[in-house]
Amino acid sequence: MRLSQGPLFCLLVTGAVQALSFNDVSSNIKRGTDAAVSSVKDAAHNLFARQASARKNTCPKIWSQVASDLRDAFVSGGQCNDDARAAIRLAFHDCISGAGCDGSIILANEYTRSENRGLEDIAVKVGDWAQQYNVGTADMIAFAAASGISACPGGPKINALVGRKDSSKPAPEGQIPSPKSSVSKLLSQFAAKGFSATDMAALVGAHTAAKQRFAVPKKAGSPLDSTPGSWDTKFYSQTLDGSAPVSLDSDVRISQDDRTSGAFQRFQSMATWAAAFVPAMNKMTTIGNGGQNLVDCTSVIKSASRGISIRAAPLADRVRDSVEE
Numbered sequence: 001m002r003l004s005q006g007p008l009f010c011l012l013v014t015g016a017v018q019a020l021s022f023n024d025v026s027s028n029i030k031r032g033t034d035a036a037v038s039s040v041k042d043a044a045h046n047l048f049a050r051q052a053s054a055r056k057n058t059c060p061k062i063w064s065q066v067a068s069d070l071r072d073a074f075v076s077g078g079q080c081n082d083d084a085r086a087a088i089r090l091a092f093h094d095c096i097s098g099a100g101c102d103g104s105i106i107l108a109n110e111y112t113r114s115e116n117r118g119l120e121d122i123a124v125k126v127g128d129w130a131q132q133y134n135v136g137t138a139d140m141i142a143f144a145a146a147s148g149i150s151a152c153p154g155g156p157k158i159n160a161l162v163g164r165k166d167s168s169k170p171a172p173e174g175q176i177p178s179p180k181s182s183v184s185k186l187l188s189q190f191a192a193k194g195f196s197a198t199d200m201a202a203l204v205g206a207h208t209a210a211k212q213r214f215a216v217p218k219k220a221g222s223p224l225d226s227t228p229g230s231w232d233t234k235f236y237s238q239t240l241d242g243s244a245p246v247s248l249d250s251d252v253r254i255s256q257d258d259r260t261s262g263a264f265q266r267f268q269s270m271a272t273w274a275a276a277f278v279p280a281m282n283k284m285t286t287i288g289n290g291g292q293n294l295v296d297c298t299s300v301i302k303s304a305s306r307g308i309s310i311r312a313a314p315l316a317d318r319v320r321d322s323v324e325e
């Protein structure tokens with residue numbers, strides 16, 4: 001008995017038609033020709049290929065564990081803590097220099113340079129976590145930054161993509177923006193990585209969660225706004241009116257320069273700032289990686305509380321987040 005005449009064939013064909021709705025398959029079946037067998041094989045092959053690709057684009061399970069552990073590590077008393085703020089800064093320094101987000105700040109020991117002063121402890125911790133969870137170092141740095149931002153009440157969800165290439169090739173020194181630099185120099189350093197003046201004004205708003213130890217040594221340990229444990233716009237308003245516990249010279253200059261002061265003023269509105277910060281930070285954390293080959297693990301990171309999600313989070317996530325608040 002030929003396969004095309006037997007019950008097994010009918011079963012195979014019916015399943016394929018139901019599962020795949022391939023019109024060409026069903027018309028061939030009616031004719032009962034050998035071509036139908038070949039169409040079924042093609043259809044099955046396509047189905048398996050699609051399933052394999054769907055599997056490839058799924059966030060590896062380990063990142064749910066990482067997200068949960070980092071949340072414990074980064075939230076203290078309902079606020080984002082010193083490790084969270086350091087992790088946010090670590091990603092900025094890894095991504096803005098050299099080939100981009102490649103883990104070289106840890107893998108090439110760049111964190112021991114004076115331009116990265118203050119990042120030593122978090123660099124060692126994040127490097128250890130990458131090994132412990134057996135994930136890439138560049139991914140761990142970017143994921144920790146996204147987790148650090150989400151750990152601050154009010155912090156937006158930024159993309160947590162994984163799949164970056166690690167590199168132990170050191171970035172050239174002198175590419176990390178300095179608080180002593182002019183606005184022109186800072187703008188050119190950001191422009192070199194594709195950021196506009198508005199992007200820079202938005203990104204520097206991460207100082208809402210910042211403390212400083214070395215820029216103004218007399219005020220070591222002071223935060224750059226009165227609420228470093230939450231993600232709000234007080235950094236902008238307090239830098240502008242001079243009421244911040246301490247301000248970096250560069251932040252004051254950015255708040256006053258014609259090219260950035262308008263955005264600095266506008267970012268006193270949370271929604272306006274979030275709408276500029278999120279895409280700029282998403283771009284920052286994929287410098288050198290294109291983004292297209294990366295896998296999206298954003299949904300495994302939960303907000304500390306009322307995070308503004310610029311991405312259209314799935315309804316289930318939004319319901320879950322609001323239940324957790």
Ligand code: HEM
Nearest residue numbers: 085086089092118177178179203206210211212213214215
């Ligand atoms: C104009 C560009 C920038 C300059 C000149 C600058 C400079 C600085 C300086 C001097 C400190 C204090 C370091 C210390 O004394 O301990 C600091 C802290 C910090 N920066 Fe920036 N920064 C810039 C942009 C950014 C960006 C784009 C981000 C992130 C998106 C960022 C995130 C942070 C964070 C979170 C801290 C606090 C770190 C901690 O408390 O441990 N900064 N920054």
